[in-house]
Amino acid sequence: NRKLVLAERPKGEPTLDTLRLEEEAIPSVGDNQMLLRTEYLSLDPYMRGRMSDAPSYAAPVEVGDVMVGGTVAKVVTSKLDGFAVGDWVLSQNGWQDYALSDGDGVTNLGASPEHPSWALGILGMPGFTAWAGLTQIGEPKPGETIVVAAATGPVGATVGQIGKLLGCRVVGIAGGPEKCAYAVDELGFDACIDHKAEDFADQLTKANPDGIDVYFENVGGKVLDAVIQLLNPHARVPVCGLVSQYNATELPSGPDRMNWLMGQILRNKIKVQGFIIFDSFGHLYPDFAKQMGTWVEGGKIKYREEVIDGLENAPEAFFGLLNGENFGKRVIRVGQN
Ligand code: NDP
Structure with a gap:
């Protein structure tokens, strides 16, 4: 399991010293758990805030911990009702290949969603x-x-x-x-x-x-x-x-x-x-999902995505996002899908 951990808190612009790639064994699944393999990692501006310990609305990532991040993943092993091997899910694996989950906060996207990564963007x-x-x-x-x-x-x-x-x-x-x-x-x-x-x-x-x-x-x-x-x-x-x-x-x-x-x-x-x-608005999510699904399906709203291959490329891709190098929603393709 490759994972990008916060190596040090950046002062100003983050650099290649900010994150460190580490490897460990793929974790084994316990009762009421499932193993998820990250397919897409979302890169979002808020992640800069998580690298810092300045007061914020969410706790910072601790130095040495894996960077947080929204992911679209596939279920590899499941000992959990409602999640079958091969299902796509919207999860919070963070910047790593694999993660264990107890299903909390994980949305099942089904066996073959049309555009799985869109759950990190226009549909998410x-x-x-x-x-x-x-x-x-x-x-x-x-x-x-x-x-x-x-x-x-x-x-x-x-x-x-x-x-x-x-x-x-x-x-x-x-x-x-x-x-x-x-x-x-x-x-x-x-x-x-x-x-x-x-x-x-x-x-x-x-x-x-x-x-x-x-x-x-x-x-x-x-x-x-x-x-x-x-x-x-x-x-x-x-x-x-x-x-x-x-x-x-x-x-x-x-x-x-x-x-x-x-x-x-x-x-x-x-x-x-x-x-x-x-x-602020979590209670309105079902209304959003219904409305946006209709708009996107009907071609009323367009969506541009920029897919970059390789977990190892996530740090530089993220730094570029803060400077406007991205053209559309930036996601990292972590798995081979
Ligand atoms: P984007 O993919 O649009 O990336 C950020 C963009 O900001 C860059 O591509 C760049 O676009 C622009 N930018 C960067 N620096 C400058 C600058 N100095 N002056 C003007 N524009 C700049 O990000 P998102 O769509 O994911 O997020 C947009 C905003 O929404 C962010 O501020 C993010 O933090 C915020 N957000 C807030 C949430 C909330 O709950 N409050 C939730 C989600 C997002 P360009 O090259 O066109 O200038």
């Missing part, structure tokens, strides 16, 4: 995050303008496409012309602005002539700076993530704009609300 946690954050906090109304960054990633792409289905104008923000073209041409966004462009803030202003009613916050940083001035009275801001800051070691330099920000919120009566998807 990131899709649910987009749907719940937008509908429950963003509360978009037809004709309103929604802005979302990381627009081609699993959360942002889904936010934008749901926005279009709900009759809104959607402006994406993404890194580079290729991603922006994809957001408009393939995903149906009304516009998409490249945050790497020098005149990014001006372009964003021009793309939002009627201001912004819903800003789905994925990234923070200079995107947030540019957006704040465009928010309309009664705008809603679901605060989902701040990925531009996950490797930061200190607060940004420059004048303190905290009170200016609070003033904007006050004057424009803006609602800003953070959420942690399963904590």
